[in-house]
Amino acid sequence: MLERLQDSLIKSPIIKRGEYNYFIHPISDGVPSIDPHLVEEISDYITEIADLKVDTILTVEAMGIPVANALSLKTGIPLTIVRKRPYFLEGEVELSQSTGYSKGVLYINGLKKGDTVIIVDDVISTGGTLLALVRALQNMGVKITDVVSVIGRGDGYLKLRELGVDPKILVTIDVSEKGVEIKDVFRNQ
Numbered sequence: 001m002l003e004r005l006q007d008s009l010i011k012s013p014i015i016k017r018g019e020y021n022y023f024i025h026p027i028s029d030g031v032p033s034i035d036p037h038l039v040e041e042i043s044d045y046i047t048e049i050a051d052l053k054v055d056t057i058l059t060v061e062a063m064g065i066p067v068a069n070a071l072s073l074k075t076g077i078p079l080t081i082v083r084k085r086p087y088f089l090e091g092e093v094e095l096s097q098s099t100g101y102s103k104g105v106l107y108i109n110g111l112k113k114g115d116t117v118i119i120v121d122d123v124i125s126t127g128g129t130l131l132a133l134v135r136a137l138q139n140m141g142v143k144i145t146d147v148v149s150v151i152g153r154g155d156g157y158l159k160l161r162e163l164g165v166d167p168k169i170l171v172t173i174d175v176s177e178k179g180v181e182i183k184d185v186f187r188n189q
């Protein structure tokens, strides 16, 4: 299950970003390049495990886009991208993003109260990004059917449970200076 993803993850180089051991992988970085068969494996898997009765697939710039776009092409469901720059449109919602190595501002456009979304992102680590996003969507009255992260590391995902959301993490890894180790693979109940 998810063999291409698992095999490629254990080959990930590690760099330091401050104290943070950052793994470099095609899905989370686009580096060195993205194998379309890998993206297809992942998007196929998401169609099997996730609730896709939604108005739109929601992802976060930049590296949620390749998988979320593949899912959109496969299902015909539109894609909405949370951007890192403002557009000053009516109804734009601003939120603060904090990861293990960066801070920034995200902007939601194109969603309104009553819309139904699935969130798809590449990585959940500290949970800072998805926590802020889920909070903002809940405040907007947007319904979330599922939160899917291709890769998970650490216990940041637990913060989402406090908001009543249990993310589906396809492959859970441990990251140290030595490399990546596979901890778990998501299986449908």
Ligand SMILES: O=P(O)(O)OC[C@H]1O[C@H](OP(=O)(O)OP(=O)(O)O)[C@H](O)[C@@H]1O
Pocket: 028, 029, 060, 061, 062, 063, 064, 098, 099, 100, 102, 121, 122, 123, 124, 125, 126, 127, 128, 129, 130, 156
């Ligand atoms: O759980 P967290 O600690 O918040 O980390 C996860 C976030 O970090 C990465 O985004 P980043 O802002 O680095 O941007 P990128 O997608 O442009 O690489 C990734 O795409 C997630 O959105």
Ligand code: HPA
Pocket: 021, 022, 023, 024, 025, 028, 029, 099, 100, 123, 124, 125
């Ligand atoms: O270690 C990482 N690598 C790539 N993307 C990430 N997003 C959060 N942590 C990481």
